[in-house]
Amino acid sequence: MRGLAVFISDIRNCKSKEAEVKRINKELANIRSKFKGDKALDGYSKKKYVCKLLFIFLLGHDIDFGHMEAVNLLSSNKYTEKQIGYLFISVLVNSNSDLISLINNGIKNDLASRNPTFMNLALHCIANVGSREMAEAFASQIPSILVAGDTMDSVKQSAALCLLRLNRTSPDLVPMGEWTARVVHLLNDQHLGVVTAATSLITTLAQKSPEDFRTSISLAVARLSRIVTSASIDLQDYTYYFVAAPWLSVKLLRLLQCYPPPEDAALRSRLTECLETILNKAQEPPKSKKVQHSNAKNAVLFEAIALIIHHDSEPTLLVRACNQLGQFLQHRETNLRYLALESMCTLASSEFSHEAVKTHIDTVINALKTERDVSVRQRAVDLLYAMCDRSNSKQIVAEMLSYLENADYSIREEIVLKVAILAEKYAVDYTWYVDTILNLIRIAGDHVSEEVWYRVIQIVINQDDVQGYAAKTVFEALQTPACHENLLKVGGYILGEFGNLIAGDPRSSPLVQFNLLHSKFHLCSVPTRALLLSAYIKFINLFPEVKPTIQDVLRSDSQLRNADVELQQRAIEYLRLSCIASTDILATVLEEMPPFPERESSILAKLKKKKGPGKVPDMDEARWNVNGNTEHSENTEPTNKSSPPSLVADLLPTNRPRPASYSPTILSAGNMAPSHPFTDLLNMNSSPAAGASLLVDVLFVCKNNGVIFENQLLQIGLKSEYRQNLGRIYVFYGNKTSSQFLSFSSSVTSSDTLKTHILPLLRLLLTDLSLNVHTMPVDPTVEGGAQLQQILNIECLSDFSDTPVLNVQFRYGGTLQNIAVKLPVMLNKFFQPTEMTSEDFFQRWKQLGVPQQEVQTIFKAQHPMDTDVTNAKILGFGVALLSGVDPNPANFVGAGVIHTKNTQVGCLLRLEPNPQAEMYRLTLRTSRESVSQRLCDLLSEQF
C-alpha cells in the first residue's frame, strides 16, 4: 500500500502539531470524498483508506466515518482486506454499535467457512472486542468449535482463548455443559499449543466452579510430570532457551493453585516429586548464559513456589522454597531480588515457614538500606511488615523509622501507615507506642495522614495507664521550636483532655501549657486552630485559674471577628459558655471524652484503601488455617466497606453522648434511628410502594411461615417450602369482616432487575378451596370470614437481590382497596445446608480467597446476644451449623449451597459475637461477589 506509506511519511515529516493536523484533515477530506463518490471503490482502495483511517485514529484523532466500509471488507475473500476490516473493528467498534449485527454476520460467515485462517481472524476479533453483544451472539457456538473432532489445532487454540475472554467479561453467557468434560481432555492433546491454550481456559473456568473441573488435577499433574522430567530436546520448538515448555508448565502450576493438595496419595507424591525436581533444577548450573534461559527457568520455579505456598501443607517443601528465595535475596539480578522479596511476603504468612523467613531479617534490612531501585526497597518494606511479630517488632519498627528519614516521597505515607499499625499491633506497653507515633510525626509529619493521629488519640483515650505519659511526652515534644502541625493537633487534643495529669509540675503548670499551645496558634491552619479553641475551653474546665487568660484570648478581635465562620462561632460560643455556665454545668459539658468503641483501626482501613483489596495482611483478623494456628491471612475486605471514616464519625461516634466541647456545629445532629415501619403495615390505603412492608424483609429471612400482612379487613398468611432452586408458597387471604370482598385479584410484580430472575417463573395458580376450581375466577368474591388460598410457584434462575411484591386488589364497601406486600422471597431461601468437616471447611475457606468473594461487616447487636437464638436463626437462614470448626467455640460457622437454575454457589459464613462490645462481625465467602454481598446484607439484620 504505497499510498499509506506516503501518507505515513508525510505525517512523520510534519514539523509541528498544526502541520500534522492540517495534513490529516486533508487526508480525511480525501477519504470522505472517495467513500461518498459515485464510483464504487474496489477492495484494494477500500482497504487502503480504512487502513489510513486506522492510522489516524491510532495517532489519537477521532474518526467518525468509515465503519461501514470496514464492515464491508469483512465479506471480502482476499485475506488482507478481511484482516484490515477486522483490525479496524477490533480497535474502533465499541463507538459504533449499530453496525454490530452486520459485523456479527461477517464473523458468522467466517466461523462457518471451515477455512482455518478466516476462522482464526473471526475468533480473534470476538476476543479483541469481547463485548456483551459478541458474547450473546457467539458464546454458545464457540464451545462446539473447540471440542469438535475435525477442528484444526490452531483454531482450537483460538477458540479456547476466545472462550476464556468471553468468560471473563460475561460469565453468565458462557453456558456450561457437556463440552466442559471434553475440554478437560484437551490436557491430553498431542499438540502442546492446544494444551497450553486449554490450560488457560480451564484455569479460568475452574476458579469459578472448581467442582466441574476437578478431574483436571490428575491430568495436569501427569502432564507437568512429563514436562519436568523430559529431556529438553523432546519438546522441539516448545523448548524455550533450553527450558522445556515454560509457558505450559507455569499454566499447569497455576491451574493446580485452584485446588487444595490432591487427596489421592499417589497423585500427591507425584506432584511433590515434580515440585522437588523443579527446586533441584534451580541448583543445577545454567545451560545457557542468556537471560532468557534464567528467566524462563525461574518463572517456573517461582510458580512452583507459589503452588507450594498455596498448598501450605508440606513443611519440607516450604522450608526449601524459603531457602531458595533466601539465595535469590542476594542474587546479582535485581529482578530476582525483587521477586524473592515479593514471594517471601506470602511465605511469611505460613506457620511452617514464618520462622524460616524471619532468619533473613538482616538481609532484608540491608536491602532497605542499599538497594538502588525504589521499587525493590518498597518490596523490602512490605516484607518487613509481613515478617513482623512480637519478637522482632521493636527492631523492625526502628529500622522502618530510620529508613523513613531518607525514604522516597512516593512511599513515605505508606511506610508511615505501616509503622503506625505495627506499633499499635505489637505494643507491649503503650508508652513505646506513643513515642513511636510522635517520632513518626517528627520525621515525616507531612505524610502522617489524619487517620494516624486520630488513632493515637483513640488509643490514649481508651488506655488509662498511658494518659499521663502521653501528656508529658507531647508537652515535651511541643517545646521544639519548629514542631509539625500534626503534633500540635495531637498535643492540643491530649493536653485538653489530660493536661491536668502533668499540671502538678511547675514546669508544666496550666499557664505554661496554655502559653505553649497558644504560641503556635497563629501559625497553623483553620482546622487546627478550631481544635485548639476546643482545647482552651477544656482548659477552662480543668484549670479555673487560667480562665481569665483564656477568656481574654477568646474575646480578642482576632477570634470574635475572625473571617472564618467556624472559628468565630467557636470563640463566641465558648466565651459565652465560660461566662454563664456554673462550674457544675461546665464540668458536665466538658467532661473527659468517654472511651471509643472498639472497631477496625482507621489506619488499617486507610492502608487497605491505599493498597487495594487483598494486598494487606490483616493484623486484626483471627488467623485461620487448618490447624487453627496463627497465620497472616490475606485480608479480603472490599475497599468500599473500609473507607476511612470522616473526622466526625471517627472521633465522635454517633452512638454515644457527645461532649459539647468538641464541635458545636454537630450538636444539633440528631440520632438517626430508623423510623419503625409498623405504620406501613397498618395503613390499609397506602400506596403499593409504601405499603410493601419493610419488616417482611427482616422478619422472614430466617423463617418460612407466618402472617405477612394484617389490617382491619384482611390478613395475609404464608406457608412456604423450598427445595433446591424451586419454591412453592401457599398464600392465605383471610377476610376479617363479615361482608364480601368483590373483584378480588392478586398479582406479583417485581422491579426490572428481578424480572429476569424470577418473574417469568412466577406462575400464579389461584385456588379457591371452597370451589376447588384450579382456575382464576373471573369475578371472585371472598365471603365474610372466609379464607382464600393461592399457590405461587417460584424458580430461582440466578442470584438476585430484589424482593417481589404481592399486589392485592379488591372492593370492599364500595371502595377499591389496594394492598402491596413484599413477598419474603430472598436469595437465602434457595440454600441447601452442607455438613462438612473442619478440614474441608478451611480448605474451602482458603479457596474462596479472592478479595471480591469475601464480604465482611461489623455491626451492633439489635437483640440480646443469646446463643440458642442465634443458632436457630442461622439454621433458619438455611445453612448447616458447623460445630467444632472455629477455634473459638463462641463463634458460629455455617456452610451451604445456593441453588439457582444454572449454577450452584457454595457459601461459607462466620459470625463472631463480641458480648462486651455488643457487636458482631459477620464474614461471608462465596464464589460470587453479588451473592456474598446479598447474604451478608440479609443476615446482618437478624441479630
Place this chain on the structure above:
Amino acid sequence: MRFLLLFSRQGKLRLQKWFTPVSDREKKKVIRDMMLLVLARQPRSCNFLHWRDLKIVYKRYASLYFCSGLENNDNELLALEVLHRYVELLDKYFGNVCELDLIFNFEKAYYILDEFLIGGEVLETSKVAVSDSMEEADTLQETMEEYMSKPTY
C-alpha cells in the same frame, strides 16, 4: 495480562492492546501514567513495578519500551519472556526489526500480536508455529502485479 503498550523513548505511542474493556478516558490515563512511570526509571533498575492493583512489567528494546500490565497472580518473569518472544517474532518477520518497521507496518505488528496473544494469554508459544501461520497468511496477499497496478491515491 491486562494491556500491552509499545512506546518510544520520546513518549510516542507505537502500539496499544487492551485485553479487558477499558474506556477511552481511562486508556489515555493509563498510557500517560505508564510513560511517566517507565520513562523515568533509571537504567538497570528491575523490570517490575507495582501500580494501582496491577504489576507492571516493562523492558526496553533499542528505542522502544514494551510495557505490560499484569494481574496480581500473573508471573512476572514469564511476562518478560512474552515481551521477548514478541520481539523475536517481529524480528523474524521483518528481519532485524526497528521502530520504523512498526510505524509503517503497524497493521502487521497488530496481526503478529494477535497470532501470539489472545485475551492476554499466550496462544501459541512455538515460534515456528506462529511464523508458519504468518507466512501462510502472506501467501494469501495479492500478487505483486496486482499490487503495482493499483493507483496510489
